[in-house]
Every structure is written in C-alpha cells, then in structure tokens.
Amino acid sequence: xxxxxxxxxxxxxxxxxxxxxxxxxxxxxxxxxxxxxxxxxxxxxxxxxxxxxxxxxxxxxxxxxxxxxxxxxxxxxxxxxxxxxxxxxxxxxxxxxxxxxxxxxxxxxxxxxxxxxxxxxxxxxxxxxxxxxxxxxxxxxxxxxxxxxxxxxxxxxxxxxxxxxxxxxxxxxxxxxxxxxxxxxxxxxxxxxxxxxxxxxxxxxxxxxxxxxxxxxxxxxxxxxxxxxxxxxxxxxxxxxxxxxxxxxxxxxxxxxxxxxxxxxxxxxxxxxxxxxxxxxxxxxxxxxxxxxxxxxxxxxxxxxxxxxxxxxxxxxxxxxxxxxxxxxxxxxxxxxxxxxxxxxxxxxxxxxxxxxxxxxxxxxxxxxxxxxxxxxxxxxxxxxxxxxxxxxxxxxxxxxxxxxxxxxxxxxxxxxxxxxxxxxxxxxxxxxxxxxxxxxxxxxxxxxxxxxxxxxxxxxxxxxxxxxxxxxxxxxxxxxxxxxxxxxxxxxxxxxxxxxxxxxxxxxxxxxxxxxxxxxxxxxxxxxxxxxxxxxxxxxxxxxxxxxxxxxxxxxxxxxxxxxxxxxxxxxxxxxxxxxxxxxxxxxxxxxxxxxxxxxxxxxxxxxxxxxxx
DNA sequence: TGGTAGTCAATATA
DNA sequence: TATATTGACTACCA
Numbered sequence: 001x002x003x004x005x006x007x008x009x010x011x012x013x014x015x016x017x018x019x020x021x022x023x024x025x026x027x028x029x030x031x032x033x034x035x036x037x038x039x040x041x042x043x044x045x046x047x048x049x050x051x052x053x054x055x056x057x058x059x060x061x062x063x064x065x066x067x068x069x070x071x072x073x074x075x076x077x078x079x080x081x082x083x084x085x086x087x088x089x090x091x092x093x094x095x096x097x098x099x100x101x102x103x104x105x106x107x108x109x110x111x112x113x114x115x116x117x118x119x120x121x122x123x124x125x126x127x128x129x130x131x132x133x134x135x136x137x138x139x140x141x142x143x144x145x146x147x148x149x150x151x152x153x154x155x156x157x158x159x160x161x162x163x164x165x166x167x168x169x170x171x172x173x174x175x176x177x178x179x180x181x182x183x184x185x186x187x188x189x190x191x192x193x194x195x196x197x198x199x200x201x202x203x204x205x206x207x208x209x210x211x212x213x214x215x216x217x218x219x220x221x222x223x224x225x226x227x228x229x230x231x232x233x234x235x236x237x238x239x240x241x242x243x244x245x246x247x248x249x250x251x252x253x254x255x256x257x258x259x260x261x262x263x264x265x266x267x268x269x270x271x272x273x274x275x276x277x278x279x280x281x282x283x284x285x286x287x288x289x290x291x292x293x294x295x296x297x298x299x300x301x302x303x304x305x306x307x308x309x310x311x312x313x314x315x316x317x318x319x320x321x322x323x324x325x326x327x328x329x330x331x332x333x334x335x336x337x338x339x340x341x342x343x344x345x346x347x348x349x350x351x352x353x354x355x356x357x358x359x360x361x362x363x364x365x366x367x368x369x370x371x372x373x374x375x376x377x378x379x380x381x382x383x384x385x386x387x388x389x390x391x392x393x394x395x396x397x398x399x400x401x402x403x404x405x406x407x408x409x410x411x412x413x414x415x416x417x418x419x420x421x422x423x424x425x426x427x428x429x430x431x432x433x434x435x436x437x438x439x440x441x442x443x444x445x446x447x448x449x450x451x452x453x454x455x456x457x458x459x460x461x462x463x464x465x466x467x468x469x470x471x472x473x474x475x476x477x478x479x480x481x482x483x484x485x486x487x488x489x490x491x492x493x494x495x496x497x498x499x500x501x502x503x504x505x506x507x508x509x510x511x512x513x514x515x516x517x518x519x520x521x522x523x524x525x526x527x528x529x530x531x532x533x534x535x536x537x538x539x540x541x542x543x544x545x546x547x548x549x550x551x552x553x554x555x556x557x558x559x560x561x562x563x564x565x566x567x568x569x570x571x572x573x574x575x576x577x578x579x580x581x582x583x584x585x586x587x588x589x590x591x592x593x594x595x596x597x598x599x600x601x602x603x604x605x606x607x608x609x610x611x612x613x614x615x
Numbered sequence: 616t617g618g619t620a621g622t623c624a625a626t627a628t629a
Numbered sequence: 630t631a632t633a634t635t636g637a638c639t640a641c642c643a
Contacts, residue, residue, distance in 0.1 A: 358621095484635085
C-alpha cells in the first residue's frame with residue numbers, strides 16, 4: 001500500500017519532472033493548438049482536438065440529481081422549523097459563553113434533574129436521536145440543543161416530526177426498548193452522578209455533561225432495529241484509548257479508511273476494550289465539578305470507540321440537516337476560536353482540509369453514505385454542553401475567552417505527532433509532492449470539462465498526452481471536477497459562519513461578502529465564470545500567468561503566444577453543468593467559441609512533431 | 616472494471 | 630496562522 005503511494009508519488013514526481021522539461025504541448029503545427037514558450041505562454045488544445053476522437057456521449061452524472069435534489073430534501077434549512085437557531089434568539093451583546101448549551105439548558109436541566117428518573121432518561125439532545133422521543137408539541141427552537149438539525153426522514157405519524165428537546169413531561173414510552181441490546185456511552189462516574197444519585201444542587205447542564213452524554217444512544221450493531229434504540233444504565237466507563245484506538249493514524253497515508261471504522265464496536269468489543277479504561281468515579285463520589293472534568297486529561301476520541309459519545313449512533317430514520325449543522329459548527333468554532341485543525345483532529349478524527357470542505361459544502365444527509373459518521377460526530381459534539389465540548393477539545397474556558405488562547409495539543413495526543421512518530425518506525429515518510437497543474441493545464445482541463453464532464457478514456461488519453469499529464473491525473477481531474485461541481489450548489493451563499501453571523505446579527509452581514517465569495521467560488525469552480533475584475537479573471541484573460549517564469553525557465557523555445565481564454569456570460573449554462581445536467585456532445589466549433597487563441601508568433605515546428613491525429 | 620464517496624494532506628490563499 | 634483548495638488515494642459498489 002505504501003509502495004503504491006510511493007509509486008504514485010514517484011509517478012507524480014517523474015511526471016512533474018517530465019513536464020518541467022517539456023512544459024509545452026507538442027502539437028501538429030497545422031493545428032491552432034499553440035505551443036508557447038515565451039512570456040505570456042499559453043497552451044491550448046488544437047481546434048480539431050476533439051475531432052481526433054470519437055464523440056463521447058455525455059452521460060448524466062451519477063449524481064445528476066444531487067444538486068437539484070439537494071434542494072428537494074425532505075427537509076432543509078429553509079424549513080421554518082429548522083431555521084431557528086439559538087444565536088438568532090440571542091442578543092449580539094451576549095458573550096460567547098452565553099451560547100453554551102449549559103446556560104441555555106441549565107434551567108431545563110434544573111427541572112429535569114428533579115424529575116423522576118424516567119423522565120430524565122427520555123429527553124435531551126441526545127434523546128433527540130431517538131424517534132421514540134418525538135413530541136412535536138414540545139418543539140421549540142430557542143436553542144441549539146433542541147437540535148434543529150435533526151428531523152425524521154419520514155413522517156411516521158402524519159404529523160411533522162422535528163425532534164424536540166427534552167422536556168420534563170416528555171413521555172417515557174419505549175425509551176427502554178431493548179435495553180439489553182443497547183449500550184450506553186456514559187462514564188460510570190457521570191452516570192452515577194446524575195442517575196444513581198441525586199444531582200448536586202450545583203449541577204447544571206453546563207457544568208455537568210452527564211445528562212447530555214448519558215442520553216447518547218447508540219444502535220446496537222447486532223441487529224437492533226433503528227427504532228429500537230434505547231439506553232442502558234449498565235454501561236461501561238469511558239475507555240482510555242489504547243494505541244489501537246488511533247489505528248487510523250498509525251496506518252500509512254491512504255491506508256486509512258474511515259469506512260472500516262464506521263461501525264461501532266459490538267458489546268463484546270466494548271467489554272474487551274474496557275479493560276483499559278479511565279478511572280471512574282464511584283457512585284458515592286461527589287458530583288464532579290466542571291473544572292474537574294476539564295482538568296482531566298483529554299481523552300483521545302476515536303471513531304472506533306463506541307463508548308465515545310461522539311460515536312453515538314443516530315437512527316436510520318433520523319434526518320440531520322447537515323447544512324444547518326455545519327453552520328452551527330462553523331459558528332461554534334469561530335465563536336470559541338477553535339481552529340478547524342483542532343476540531344477536525346480531536347472531534348472528527350479528520351483532517352483540517354476535510355473539515356473545511358465539509359463545512360463549506362455539506363452534502364445532504366440522505367446523500368451521505370459512510371460520510372454520515374463525520375456529521376454524526378459533529379452533531380454529537382455540538383449536542384454536548386459547552387463545558388464538555390471544550391473539555392473534549394482540551395480547551396479551558398478561560399482559554400476560550402481569549403481571542404487566541406488555544407492551548408496547544410498535548411504532544412503525545414497530537415494526532416500528527418503521533419502519526420509521525422509511528423511512521424518513523426516504518427522508516428521516513430517522504431513528503432508526497434502534490435502535482436499542481438500549470439495554469440495552462442488547468443484552464444485547458446476546465447475548458448474541456450465545461451464541454452465534457454465525462455470524457456471517454458480515449459479522450460482522456462489524448463488530453464493527457466497533449467497536456468503532458470498522466471492519464472490517471474487527467475482521470476482524477478475529471479473525477480474530482482464532477483464531484484466538486486455537484487457540490488457547487490452553495491456558491492451563492494455566504495460561508496457557514498457568515499450565515500450564522502448573519503442570523504446572529506439579524507441581517508447585519510454585508511451583502512458584499514456574498515458577491516465576493518460568489519465570485520470567488522464561481523471562478524474557482526468548474527464551468528462557471530463571471531465577468532468582472534478579480535484575480536482569477538486575470539488568469540482567465542491570460543494577462544497573468546503565475547507559471548510564466550517557470551515556463552520561461554523550462555522552455556527554451558522562442559515562441560511566444562498569448563492565449564486568451566474568452567469565457568462569456570454562460571452562467572446559466574454553467575449552472576446546468578453544476579447541476580449535472582446533460583450537456584451536448586462537445587464540438588470543436590463550440591470549443592472554439594470559448595477559446596480564442598491569438599497566435600503571435602509562428603510555430604517553429606520544433607515541438608510540433610506530435611500530431612493529434614496520431615491519437 | 617470503472618465510477619463514486621470519503622478523505623488525506625500538500626499547497627494556496629486570506 | 631488559519632482556512633480554502635485540490636490532486637490523489639482507497640474502499641466500495643454496480
């Protein structure tokens with residue numbers, strides 16, 4: 001596996017090296033495909049480029065309906081009942097901490113905790129995970145912890161079912177369903193603190209994460225139906241992570257696969273894994289004050305640890321509004337100055353880039369497959385009280401209150417450090433250089449993609465040869481382009497944090513941000529371009545080629561061409577592309593309409609040996 | 616076997 | 630420095 005990665009790296013390196021030596025396109029001089037070497041170098045596919053290969057019928061993207069269906073989700077953020085997020089109801093003058101679940105729910109919990117145990121079992125944010133706890137009458141959206149992100153995919157009883165937050169009078173029906181087959185996630189000390197004993201008068205939701213954690217429901221993988229989620233009091237304590245818990249990071253890059261870790265451990269595995277556990281507080285102990293929780297060494301959460309509250313399963317019939325969830329997460333991160341990298345690693349066990357991508361382009365819940373795990377962890381984290389959330393992140397409240405008061409991750413618990421240290425055993429891991437398309441390559445590929453989202457293998461081969469790229473690279477480009485174009489449905493929206501801030505400030509956000517981001521997103525995206533000045537526009541106009549210097553160095557040709565990829569106002573068409581609509585088979589004439597090549601110097605023929613026709 | 620989903624992680628950008 | 634972008638990899642699936 002590592003060898004393949006190395007091979008790939010080597011391939012890339014070789015390929016790049018090759019490109020550096022011949023960073024131009026060798027073309028048939030008779031074509032208008034310009035080979036340029038001078039300043040303002042540009043290269044473009046020949047006009048008959050696509051004529052050399054058989055037209056490839058454009059197959060609708062597998063997710064053609066994704067973009068459109070995304071707007072047709074059974075429930076979206078636009079749903080009134082989902083639009084209500086806590087910040088909206090809060091004054092902008094409120095300190096950030098006022099967003100804590102603790103403060104929001106403390107009053108509720110004060111009531112809840114004094115209720116009979118049955119009641120305490122049946123609600124809370126975690127309880128929202130269970131469809132058995134539905135009570136639309138009590139739906140309120142005054143705070144995040146009423147979980148506006150979750151709704152049922154099916155309206156089972158005919159009434160709208162947005163999972164409501166815990167209420168003291170929440171019916172207790174079925175909450176104990178199949179208790180024997182269900183494991184809970186709560187640490188024993190937490191559990192006993194609030195369930196086995198009367199809660200401390202000082203307890204609040206914010207100071208005691210237990211009520212939230214203990215209601216995390218996980219679905220037994222041993223065939224328990226989604227609706228039969230329950231909650232066991234005889235759960236095990238939190239597991240102190242073993243090295244294996246972070247196996248993910250002990251693998252070589254690209255050997256990791258979250259899908260292998262998707263399923264929670266079975267009960268047996270839980271029992272086995274409980275051999276090593278964090279010290280628990282007996283039921284006789286005094287309820288742990290918040291500071292004690294925070295002061296404890298930060299757990300290393302794992303996607304494999306079923307005792308990890310962040311791994312709490314969510315019923316199959318539960319629908320999470322990922323869009324709103326991401327807004328919330330983005331807001332939380334910003335609000336508490338939590339770096340994406342920290343959150344991604346410690347909470348999601350993912351990389352920063354992945355988190356960033358997910359937050360900006362969340363897929364609808366019903367479109368997710370194994371990716372649900374990541375969103376589930378997001379949800380489970382955000383469902384925790386503030387103190388717990390920050391404790392998980394190993395962030396002290398006082399640190400959070402500082403603008404940049406992030407405590408550095410413990411080296412031993414630092415994922416990257418851990419991975420790096422473990423990888424040392426396997427020998428030095430060479431840095432994998434990432435191929436960066438030259439401006440010309442990228443523009444050419446994008447131009448082709450605009451016309452053909454799914455070029456044939458032959459066409460890809462032709463493209464690869466003329467762009468001096470590997471076939472796999474070209475294939476990857478189109479694969480990524482298709483995928484990412486399908487995620488382009490949010491290009492006209494502000495960032496999640498902006499959306500949250502907008503709501504938070506009751507519409508005070510500057511609309512200019514919209515256009516700026518839209519422009520950026522559009523220009524960065526595939527198949528969409530907009531007129532107007534921008535840095536990307538310069539590239540498109542061929543006035544600025546960042547790789548010109550490189551090209552000058554690498555290409556000794558005297559040729560000087562200037563390319564001007566003229567892209568008109570095709571937003572409408574491009575939106576169709578973004579939606580995965582079927583496009584007509586590309587024709588050379590159509591390409592020419594969009595690609596204007598200005599020949600400013602004759603081709604000396606030196607690099608024109610390779611004829612497209614040969615392909 | 617090819618396409619897709621999910622993701623990493625290098626790199627670019629703000 | 631934090632975040633966004635993106636080429637590439639792997640597992641899964643039809």
